[in-house]
Amino acid sequence: MGTEGEQLCEAARNGDVARVKTMVESGADVSFFDIDGLTPLMHASKFGHTHVVKALLEAGAPWNALSSSNQSAGDFAMDSGHQEAFEVLLNAGIQAELILGTIARKSKKDGDSEGDYLEDRVTFSEDKLMDSDSKAVMMAWEKPLMEAHAKAVCSGGGNILNVGFGMGLVDTAIQQYGPATHTIVEAHPEVYERMLRTGWGKKDNVKIIFGRWQDVLSQLESYDGIFFDTYGEYYEDLRDFHQHLPKLLKPGGIYSFFNGLCGA
Ligand SMILES: C[S@@+](CC[C@H](N)C(=O)[O-])C[C@H]1O[C@@H](n2cnc3c(N)ncnc32)[C@H](O)[C@@H]1O
Structure with missing residues (x-):
């Protein structure tokens, strides 16, 4: 026994x-x-x-x-x-x-900003972007996934919005479809700085909006294709974003997202 x-x-x-x-x-x-x-x-x-x-x-x-x-x-x-x-x-x-997300969100509101990804340093290497806890924000193996998302959101052409630049994999793929405009929202200062350093601010059809999507909503318009892939956020944030979609997405527009849902 x-x-x-x-x-x-x-x-x-x-x-x-x-x-x-x-x-x-x-x-x-x-x-x-x-x-x-x-x-x-x-x-x-x-x-x-x-x-x-x-x-x-x-x-x-x-x-x-x-x-x-x-x-x-x-x-x-x-x-x-x-x-x-x-x-x-x-x-x-x-x-x-969902429960953990609600708790984390509440403690953030209560002023506990511990573990706030946007205030911490990130490091870039050839094949990944890491946060200060050495957790991968984005990895190169996700490229085919990002290419598939880009293909979907660009299938109607027109004006495209991407929320979360990371390693720029999806944005590089979006550029290949030559959209009329390509708006990118990015909130991390170091990621933003790297975008500028690597020439993203000089592309004719690209508009970079620096800030949390929650804080820059008033600068956004209506788009034919939208992709959403942030980091360090919770299901609640994703749900909040979805509530803005009826305004952000043109009729018949295409939306896609990636957020580690169901990841175990
Ligand atoms: C997983 S990465 C995106 C990867 C990207 N899809 C790619 O193809 O490389 C998430 C990005 O979202 C940014 N981010 C996190 N929270 C954000 C927010 N509230 N608003 C805008 N960007 C945010 C992060 O700084 C990070 O660059």
Whole structure:
């Protein structure tokens, strides 16, 4: 007979929801990692035991814990074709992100600007843009994704807006479609400075607006194509931006965004 944590993993693997609940009520650790680096939630997800997945999530099991091979419970559910369990995990992740976003937003409003990306230094290298915590703001491997977004938002030609310059991957792709105007909103002083240094301010059809999109809305017009990809913001900001779309986007215009949604 194994430890309590191992027994919880076994009950999760067997889909024994009653036993899982009893063990949780008597204090079994839902964050336990077994010898293979798996949590009870990962075991339940792997076998598609949705009721167990729900019970463990309700008991506070970490939906975003990673196995030693860097897989989350959601990865296990998806790889084993358990769509229902996967969706339960996905919803738990989205809910947690929404709550965390609200808390972070509130503490920012209350004057706690700790961790404010826009006030920190960034570093550029050939293939990435990093924030002061060495987290990647943008990486070169995202180029094909950015090219696909550019193709979509430029498909009607005309006036294009991009919010968030980063490494300029999407803007470089947008330029290839020769839009009539190409407006770029960028809020980070160092990213902005680099844009100017690399000639973006001298392109005939490019207008750079420096500042947070929230603060420069009055300088924006209506566009045929809009792309949105900021960093250090939350779901709430994205939702706020979406509320301005009816004014920002011309009828029949195309909008696309990238914001790490559902990233686990
Ligand atoms: C992920 S990067 C954008 C990458 C870009 N799509 C590309 O293809 O390289 C996000 C950018 O948004 C900028 N940013 C963050 N918050 C912003 C805001 N509120 N308004 C405007 N830009 C913002 C960041 O400084 C950063 O340059």
